[in-house]
Amino acid sequence: MTIEQATGRARGIDRVIAILDYLHQRRGPVRIADIARDTGTPRSTIYEIVNRLVDAHWLEPRDGDGTVFFGPAMHFYGSAYLEGGDRIRAARGEVKRLVEQTGETAQYCTLEGDKYTVVLNEPGSRTFRISSDVGVKVPIPWTASGRLLVDHLALEEVKAFIPPDDFVLPDGRVTAPEDFVAEVARAKSAGYARTTGLVDRFTTCLAAPVRDVGGRCVATICLVVPADTGEDDLAAMIEALRASGRRLSLA
Amino acid sequence: MTIEQATGRARGIDRVIAILDYLHQRRGPVRIADIARDTGTPRSTIYEIVNRLVDAHWLEPRDGDGTVFFGPAMHFYGSAYLEGGDRIRAARGEVKRLVEQTGETAQYCTLEGDKYTVVLNEPGSRTFRISSDVGVKVPIPWTASGRLLVDHLALEEVKAFIPPDDFVLPDGRVTAPEDFVAEVARAKSAGYARTTGLVDRFTTCLAAPVRDVGGRCVATICLVVPADTGEDDLAAMIEALRASGRRLSLA
DNA sequence: TCGGAATGTCCGATATTTCGGACTGTGTTC
DNA sequence: GAACACAGTCCGAAATATCGGACATTCCGA
Structure with missing residues (x-):
């Protein structure tokens, strides 16, 4: 799951893909720190990206504690695919x-x-x-x-x-x-x-x-x-x- | 829908969000050139990003002609949200x-x-x-x-x-x-x-x-x-x- | 057969995003 | 109450992803 690259630097799009894939594997709300660890993403980067995704309703905060999971936009896109x-x-x-x-x-x-x-x-x-x-x-x-x-x-x-x-x-x-x-x-x-x-x-x-x-x-x-x-x-x-x-x- | 920014330069994540949002609006297979025009993204950038998304199965080529639409990954993420x-x-x-x-x-x-x-x-x-x-x-x-x-x-x-x-x-x-x-x-x-x-x-x-x-x-x-x-x-x-x-x- | 439009690829420059690490605040354990 | 783990923010440096534009191909209709 970890993104491999010579320098350790990865681009945002690849981070996003890894994040959603990881949430899909876990199948439930996940702490941001877990995403960072398990996808091999620096903490500062994860917060930056997750916040952007939350703004876009791709993810949503869950359960009050600091966990996130998929947001409604994913559902819209998923139904569109099915149709x-x-x-x-x-x-x-x-x-x-x-x-x-x-x-x-x-x-x-x-x-x-x-x-x-x-x-x-x-x-x-x-x-x-x-x-x-x-x-x-x-x-x-x-x-x-x-x-x-x-x-x-x-x-x-x-x-x-x-x-x-x-x-x-x-x-x-x-x-x-x-x-x-x-x-x-x-x-x-x-x-x-x-x-x-x-x-x-x-x-x-x-x-x-x-x-x-x-x-x-x-x-x-x-x-x-x-x-x-x-x-x-x-x-x-x-x-x-x-x-x-x-x-x-x-x- | 067009991404506004002082310099006209936008980061990949924002492009991706704009692309999927655009597909959702259109509700059907779309030509890549249309995505570029209607989201205000340079052609070279669009091809780069769309190809990456196709690799990740977020999008898929449709109908043989050059159109793309949502791919199966979106469905998986969407169901995960519903659950x-x-x-x-x-x-x-x-x-x-x-x-x-x-x-x-x-x-x-x-x-x-x-x-x-x-x-x-x-x-x-x-x-x-x-x-x-x-x-x-x-x-x-x-x-x-x-x-x-x-x-x-x-x-x-x-x-x-x-x-x-x-x-x-x-x-x-x-x-x-x-x-x-x-x-x-x-x-x-x-x-x-x-x-x-x-x-x-x-x-x-x-x-x-x-x-x-x-x-x-x-x-x-x-x-x-x-x-x-x-x-x-x-x-x-x-x-x-x-x-x-x-x-x-x-x- | 030619001209024009549409599709897709490639390349170098530079504006930007990522990253490491330091910093704050909060809660938990002994 | 001190020590520690955890959550989240901020900043400057530098690696690189984006962009414009040139180029190759294909597809049409004239």
């Missing part, structure tokens, strides 16, 4: 197709840590477009998609996973976790989620699940439409969404 | 307990990519110990644990996931994927897996699943015992294993 970019590629096509079919704004969304986030956004053809920025993180209970993305969790797990503050909607109303879980269950059995007036009063969100081979909802594809859209139109959109969701679930 | 080290900590205790109870070698195992790997190994108290090195990667069909670790996959998925060569046992015998999947199904419903004479003729392996909140088998806890162990003893061991597995599934 392989193939599903996103396919999702781009589906999102475009939905916009053409419906004229409304379509999005592809996933969980990023304990938040919901828009990965793809294709604005509709309306004069006054409803759309949102990609990459922005939003509390799970604020969205229709959120009701699908946690449908593998039981009540207690939902309470542990979603920060309590996130159950407070933008207008101050509070959703009880129990009610939320009931909506999640309904969405799961219906095969889609529908919400109106959650983030603002004038929009309805429709979402369908994208599931991995294990049946876990790993993403959603959704439409953002005006709240006064007719039921017949909504029904047609829901069918289109579910079809897209099924296609994406295969890749 | 948080807590389950491993608990597993250490369970493995020790099993050795005390049974006197046999106990192990804690997971999937690492498309291979089975021993994460913890605690040798038993026999004079002639049966044990294996931690970190070594073994084909999934060679092990009892492997039959549990893929129990969320259908036949076609198993064929796609496990390399064909891995169905060849050390002694040259070949397992048909169909037979393997049947054994997987049996292990799943039984709640444990048992194999004899797979890796060598004189050992029996017993394994119980450790499942995450979604019911997915994320690890196994297992015992390696002589093939001539009595059925009564085996039954007792299986019960002990399943109890450990259930406890670990909670964390």
